[in-house]
Amino acid sequence: MNLSIKQAADQLGLTPSTLRYYDKEGLLPILKKSKSGFRTFSENDLQWLNLICCLKNSGMSITEIKHFMNLCLQGESTCEERKEVLERHKSNILKQMETLQNCLCIVNYKIDHYKEIGIFHIDQ
Amino acid sequence: MNLSIKQAADQLGLTPSTLRYYDKEGLLPILKKSKSGFRTFSENDLQWLNLICCLKNSGMSITEIKHFMNLCLQGESTCEERKEVLERHKSNILKQMETLQNCLCIVNYKIDHYKEIGIFHIDQ
């Protein structure tokens, strides 16, 4: 049931290069290799990579993701800190959504009215 | 009523360097300079910069913003194309919001349940 790097990349919508890069950066410490040196991706690896993608797509940096992962590796004792990291990231996401909502309003207004509120005099 | 580069930067939450960079990239073609060569920011400039910030904060690249600005400079004849640019950007914003909403759900779930669904075996 283990996938090759290409298969895993396809499932995740990433490229093999990106997966190698993540591995090199230490984001995939649980990854195993076949005896000939090929990376093999288990269901567990894919789940962890899905979480990585989620965090990355919502603006968490590789460095921060790695920090979070290190906390996970340390086990029970870091539960509180992990929760705090996620809470902070949650506020971050909410802030981004607010910013986007704001921009959306402005863009919507422009779409409906840009003839009347042109920025340049030439555009008024 | 015209502002210095520092004053304008403060109003916009940017740095003077960033404004110079935008100017250099051709994003501020309407900007005037005092006879001693200092940039002066009018109300109109600030409005245009606010729109730039809006587009930038919602993920439009400097290159795309410059393209949009060039359309504005060309006047009436580009109204349709400008509207299309904004419509495409609107879909882009909506897609980003959807992505964030998705990530938010996952993060919320993790916050509430991460003890039970740990990624690493050590974390279960």
Added chain:
DNA sequence: ATACTTGTTAAAGTTAACTTTAAGTCAAGG
């Protein structure tokens, strides 16, 4: 056995959006 595809590493290259540096100009206060 041979050719093709997929994998490996280390290291260098890319891109966007700034930021910093260096060297100089301008305006105001004492």
Added chain:
DNA sequence: CCTTGACTTAAAGTTAACTTTAACAAGTAT
């Protein structure tokens, strides 16, 4: 007049997150 602080330019430097390259090894199809 002199210093101080804000401004100017051009050019080089920075950072994140990849991507590409080169040189090589392994697995698969004919």
